Amino acid sequence: MHKKSKNLEDWLRADQLPVSEKDLPTQIAEPWFCVSEKQLQLEGLCFDREGNLYFVEVFGGTIFKLVLPDKKLIKIAELSGENPAAIKIHRDGRLFVACLGNFKDSGFVIALSPDGKEQSIIVGKEQHFVIDDLVFDQKGGFYFTDFKGYSCEPAGGVYYVSPDYQQITKVMGNLAVPNGVALAPEQNALWVTEMSNNRLHYWALEEDGVTIPAFGSSVPYHFTGLEGPDSCCIDDEGNLYVAMYMQGRVLVFNSSGYPVHQVLLPERLNHQMLRSTHPMLIPETSELLICSNDGEGEGGSWIYKAQALGKAHKSYQFL
Template sequence: MTHSNIPALTYKGDANTAVPLQAHEQQLQTVTADHWLKISDEGLQLEGLCFNRDGDLILCEVFGGSVFHVKLPNKRVTKLFHSEKQNPAAVKIHKDGRLFVCYLGDFKDSGGIFAVDSNGEHHEDIVSDVETEYCVDDLVFDSKGGFYFTDFRGYSTNPKGGVYYVDPEFKSVSPVIQNLAVANGVALSTDERTLWVTETNANRLHRIDLEEDGVTIEPFGASIPYYFTGHEGPDSCCIDSDDNLYVAMYGQGRVLVFNKYGHPIGQILLPGRDEGHMLRSTHPAFIPGTDQLIICSNDMDNDGDSWLFTAKGFAKGHNSYQFH
């Protein structure tokens, strides 16, 4: 056999890109997002997109601790406040109007949740980093004012993370599901009976059907409808009014979209991803009352900047009680 006749592999399709799509995901309805707003010329780990009742955007950057305010419609960016706690990872608005900030602490055992008013003042500990060992990454409220939060601990063979429920009076913390390898994103269905959780270091999507108490899992109610592939894994997520789930893929520069049963139905790619840019996509969120999705990412791996991107989803964002 001559050298020229030796069987050889050749790059086809996007196999030679920085983050190739899997064959079954290449067939999904796919769009590429537009640039929407530059947050910084530096690579900041943007997270925690949350719109307040004035329609303005609040977001944080994890490693530096800044919480930003984006005034709409002119998109003027200002720093709202600096987190007193280490590594803030999410900002959510409670029904009383306060901002609840999740923080990871030292990524081992010193995370928690605190609340501040709309100006970032009057700090109150909600889940104490002194009394607990969680690394809190994200939360989602229910209509009663209680909330579910994710514990961002562990790794692939040491599943120390989980999801917990805090009652509306913030007096009790109840486990919902445990033994997860870095529980990350969390979303609640429009009827508040299905909880979605992304497990980053095991590359899994969890769909959890809850009984009326919001804590007990229905018989056979916890399942894994989707296994992700590639580095690094699923991050934060949100739903639209049709109960479709939008999951940011960290390290992959895209958002995968699932229907209410966990079947993939579409994806949104960030510009530059094939060349290895803007891969740190962390969080999608809808502008209230619209089908316009905002996605945050940064290009710190290439000494690049930090951006928000936009695309339209399948339906309008879920108009939860928080915006009434």
């Protein structure tokens, strides 16, 4: 594993990338940390105020903490059978974990203390969501994706939870498995990836944070290939980083929605480590981390590092 080709063109062959994307400026990520030699569905990279990294393993339900700079891996909680898919850190330091539940109607958001011992439900199972990702706004409320639907039955949506957690408002519906969500640095727009319809959405927001103005929604990009776009993150210049599931790469878009860059995982040349799920920037740097695993292969589960176009944007977790 982790053998590099001598020629970048090997990664850019027509059979490895869509023709429309193979001419994008490209870099190859480097292995950064081996989480496990086994297949773990890693997701939800998020840093705390001390610079430690939290993430989840979806199907096993484990919440991990990677203590930095020593890279000591700790299991802080286990949500067995609940399929956690994302972590974001509230300004009070609690971990807000989005859970998919049974993938039909029992997803929820749970808040954990940093050590995982104290837990409280923020959005309950009785709401019948399938919650995949979330992002806080500057008020302390948050947006989440309802990971439902099919390409021809768009049953999913994006919702906003008020800062007191008492009100849930639909921002947009009729989506086919909405996945990642990112808030623009100016807090005036949302980016959302729609996995089953292979689309990137951009929605302008009015001051209330939930109303999309007339002509304020667009689809700036249509992806290609099976599986589609996964989680995403944003930098301080408004560049959006979208993990492409089962493609072993991250596509980068500027604030206008144009694809401007891509990051490839080294093993994708041999059709390995394709389950790239989530990119995240290391706070106060322009270093990008990407998590992936090798599925039924023997490559295990890794976090990779690459160079981002901008520096980390702080407001996504109130650092």
